[in-house]
Amino acid sequence: VKKVFKVVVIAAMAAALVIAALFFFKLMPGQKPGPITGRSPEAELEGPRVIDLYFADAAGRRLALEAREVTAQSVEESIHQAIRELIAGPRKESLSSTVPEGVGIRSVYYRDDIAYIDLTPNISSSHPGGSWAELLTVYSIINTVTENFSEVRKVQILLGGREHETLAGHIDISRPLPGRVQLLAGDW
Amino acid sequence: MRRFYPAVILLVIFTFLTGSSTEARTGSTITLKNFSGSGKHSGFLKIDGGRIDIDSIVNAFSLRTSVDIMGDRLDLVGNGGSCRLLLGSSLVLSKGLFAVLTEPFDTVDGKMSVPLDFLTKGLPAIIGKSVAMDRERQSLTVGPVGSGSFKGVNADHLDRYASFIQRDQFEPQASEESSYEGLRVVVLDPGHGGRSDGARGGTGTLEKDLVLSVSQKLKNMLEEDLGVKVVLTRTADYYVGLKERTAIANNNRADLFLSIHANAAFRKTVQGYETYYLSFSASDLEASQLAQIENKALGVEGDVREAPLLEAILWDMAQLEFINESGRFANQVQETLVRSMKGKDRGVRQAPLAVLMGARMPATLVEIGFISNPSQEIKLNRDAHQDRIARALFDAISEYNRKLIRGEAGGRRP
Numbered sequence: 001v002k003k004v005f006k007v008v009v010i011a012a013m014a015a016a017l018v019i020a021a022l023f024f025f026k027l028m029p030g031q032k033p034g035p036i037t038g039r040s041p042e043a044e045l046e047g048p049r050v051i052d053l054y055f056a057d058a059a060g061r062r063l064a065l066e067a068r069e070v071t072a073q074s075v076e077e078s079i080h081q082a083i084r085e086l087i088a089g090p091r092k093e094s095l096s097s098t099v100p101e102g103v104g105i106r107s108v109y110y111r112d113d114i115a116y117i118d119l120t121p122n123i124s125s126s127h128p129g130g131s132w133a134e135l136l137t138v139y140s141i142i143n144t145v146t147e148n149f150s151e152v153r154k155v156q157i158l159l160g161g162r163e164h165e166t167l168a169g170h171i172d173i174s175r176p177l178p179g180r181v182q183l184l185a186g187d188w
Numbered sequence: 189m190r191r192f193y194p195a196v197i198l199l200v201i202f203t204f205l206t207g208s209s210t211e212a213r214t215g216s217t218i219t220l221k222n223f224s225g226s227g228k229h230s231g232f233l234k235i236d237g238g239r240i241d242i243d244s245i246v247n248a249f250s251l252r253t254s255v256d257i258m259g260d261r262l263d264l265v266g267n268g269g270s271c272r273l274l275l276g277s278s279l280v281l282s283k284g285l286f287a288v289l290t291e292p293f294d295t296v297d298g299k300m301s302v303p304l305d306f307l308t309k310g311l312p313a314i315i316g317k318s319v320a321m322d323r324e325r326q327s328l329t330v331g332p333v334g335s336g337s338f339k340g341v342n343a344d345h346l347d348r349y350a351s352f353i354q355r356d357q358f359e360p361q362a363s364e365e366s367s368y369e370g371l372r373v374v375v376l377d378p379g380h381g382g383r384s385d386g387a388r389g390g391t392g393t394l395e396k397d398l399v400l401s402v403s404q405k406l407k408n409m410l411e412e413d414l415g416v417k418v419v420l421t422r423t424a425d426y427y428v429g430l431k432e433r434t435a436i437a438n439n440n441r442a443d444l445f446l447s448i449h450a451n452a453a454f455r456k457t458v459q460g461y462e463t464y465y466l467s468f469s470a471s472d473l474e475a476s477q478l479a480q481i482e483n484k485a486l487g488v489e490g491d492v493r494e495a496p497l498l499e500a501i502l503w504d505m506a507q508l509e510f511i512n513e514s515g516r517f518a519n520q521v522q523e524t525l526v527r528s529m530k531g532k533d534r535g536v537r538q539a540p541l542a543v544l545m546g547a548r549m550p551a552t553l554v555e556i557g558f559i560s561n562p563s564q565e566i567k568l569n570r571d572a573h574q575d576r577i578a579r580a581l582f583d584a585i586s587e588y589n590r591k592l593i594r595g596e597a598g599g600r601r602p
Contacts, residue, residue, distance in 0.1 A: 060453040061534070096454050128560055129387030129395060130452035131464055131553065135539050165430060165542055169384055170449075170553075172542040188467045188538045 047071070049078070051148040053086050054140040054183075055095040060133060062186030063098075063140055066090050079115055079145055079152070080108040086144050098133075098140035100126035106161060113153035114176045115145050121160040127168040134170045135188075139180050146179035154178050235304065239291070242300040249315055261468075262293070262300065268316015269598075272508065273302065280306065281508055282313035370593040371444055373417045374410055374585065375437035377543065378403040379449040379553075382427030387452035389565035395450040396425060398568055402556060403448050405578035414586050434546040443599060444517065444585065445551035447543050450568065452560035459561045460532030463522040464553040465514040466507045466545060467538035506546045513550040513598045520591075521554050521584040528580035531557070550599065554581065 048071040054063045068085045072078040083105055089097040104120040127137065142155040154176035156163070165174050182188060235241075242262070246253055252265040260275040271282035273293040280289060289310075291303040302310070311319045378400040380386035386395030400422070407418040419440050421433040428436075437445040451462065507514065518536045526533040544551045556577050559565045567573045591597040 056454065058455060060455060060458050098454070128452040128454055129450075130558070130560070131449065131539060131541065131555060132451075132462060132534075132537065133453050169380055169386060169430070170539075170541055170543070172540045172545065174542070 051078075051082055052144070053082065053090070054098070054143040054147070055086075055090040056098050056136045056140065058094055058096055060096060060136065063136060063143065063183040064095055065184070066092055066095060075149055075151055076108050076110050079110070079117070079149060080105060082144050082148060083108065083117060083141065086140060098137045099123065100128070102126055106158075110152065113151070115149070115152040115155045116158055117141060117145065117155060118158040118161055123159065124164075124168055129168050131170040134166070134168050136183070138167060138171050138173055138177075139183050142177055143179045143181060143183065147181060236296075236301075239296065239301040239303055240306065242293075242302060245302075245306075245311070249311070251314060264310070264314050266314035266316065269313050270512070271310045271313045273310070280310040280313075281505070282310065370589045370599075371414070371416045371585070373419065373440050373442045374444045374446070375419045375421065375440055375442040376403045376407055377421040377433050377437075377445065377447040379447060379543075381422045381425055384427055387450055387559050389559035389568075390456070390562050391565060393559050393565050393569055395452075395559060398450050398559065398574075399448045399556070400425070402574050402578050402581075405574060406448075406581050409578060409582040410585065413582065414589065416589075430543045431546060433543055434551075437551070438546065438548050442549050444588070445544070445547045445549055446521070446581070446585070447541075447551070447553040448581075449553060449555050451555035451558040453558060456560055456562060459558045459564050460534040461522065461525050461529065461557065462534045462555040463518045463525070463536050464539050464541055464544075464555075465518040465536070465551065466511065466547075467540055468505075468508060468511070506548050507544055507551060510547070510550050514544075514552055516597055517550045517588050518552040520588045521552060521581065524584035524587065525554065525556070525577070525580045528583065529557075529576065556581075 048069050050067050050069050052065040053068055055066055056062070057064045068082070070078045070081040070085075072081050087099045087101075087103055087105070089099075089101075100123060103123045103126065106118040106120060107116075108118070109116050123137075127134065138157065141157060145152050145155045156176040157167070157173045158164075159167070163174060165172070167173055180188065242253075242264075245251065246264065249266060254263045254265070255261065262273045262275070264271055264273070269282065271280050273280060276292050276294055278289045278292045280293075289303050290305050293300070293302050293306075295301075308319050378396070380396040381400070382396075384396065386399070388394055403420055404423075407420060410416050410418045419436065419442065421436050422428045433447070434445070515536070515538075522533070522536045525531070541553055544553060557564050557568050559568055588597060592599045
């Protein structure tokens, strides 16, 4: 009985070794060291990826998705690309822009779960106004970041490098905000 | 509504649940017995480790509950009002006040529970009666609102009580609540102003001018036909900060706050009416938890009336207590406006509107039409059209006022 037990234990140990070795060899070759950008080392990405941009529907009632491919290496660069595409507007006729033309991105950075999107202050003067239009603008930006980049928990929108109470007098953007996917259904 | 309560006498008996395990976890129940009516058993409060099961409070006092989508906010509603608990937070929010419990509202072993001092700090607001625990006399007193100060007892000692003997401290408190005659002060907030133009129509109509005009018309109607005091947050074309606007309403002890805006959209074809009230989200919950930490650091306890600093931190949460009433008022405004103007109903919506955040009264924001729509812009510029909008808003406010007086709405009951 003792002998049988010994054999079983040795067999189990051998099996464990084989499995560990399999994992080791299978996984190691795939883990290429990412390019060093020096900005956010823990946030490297591999190759192109498809993301969903959050535009508005034609009636301006709710947010609606349109896919894009981004190819940047870091999370910050990808977010930058995504916001640039968002500002450029939708390709589908049935969708509507949420960010006024002529708005520029001053910078995008990412610290401690929070993405900071620093836009040119002309977004305030060129925004059409209206509570819901402003809500869609704010959350098209926030959702585009939080729903595509799981590293980002909240987004702080900055205008001209500074925090502002609102974009155009209605919706609170004074602090970092989480996404609201419910807006896809037109609900807050 | 709820002018008088028959003296409901609650006999509260303490019995130890089990004799099985010895120390530490002293599980017990408070049995509530109703002697005023049939005398039938009306429930019990389960106590475990100094905490009470929410379910047993709900059953014992026949409360209604609602939980938000995120599952982190619980509203308890009774005949006397309501209070709000936030998961993981020690704050009890009610009637614009924030009481602080000895421990947070939380889920223990899958059951929602609160510390014992909830009975004195939260329950009175819900059942509309004072609830006092008296250690010396070993009594739990249930009486009318305002009959005593609600001092909590140290939860650690409560399990020692062999029994609670009911006392009825019914002292009729006629004056304040029953003399509620509806709206006294209404604050109207014409949106934007000064350097903030707001939306701009295709032919150059500015939102700030339009909403000021409608607000002034509405002010005259309210003062002349309804006899209420009306304060405008701005009376000409100058800039007023968003927080300042709410502060004007708070300082004037307004019973109602209505922010008047004109709408705009990216597409010119969009038209219709929208009315808003404030939304709260999970991030607000975090804000309240932050406030709680600050509170602990300051060593502040009990009623927030005694803690101006905490009150300042919780500015963002001030509207929370009036949110149901704000929703009711928003519905009234939207319904009346759409009906009177025969316009497109884009619905009552909730949004994180900065101008509504600090308001300590029912507060809504109405969008009186899209000036980004060319044909609507022309209409909105006409004096007669502005009169009609002002009249529709007047009708909404006076109907809301009628409901207040009839007791169908809660209003701002401090």
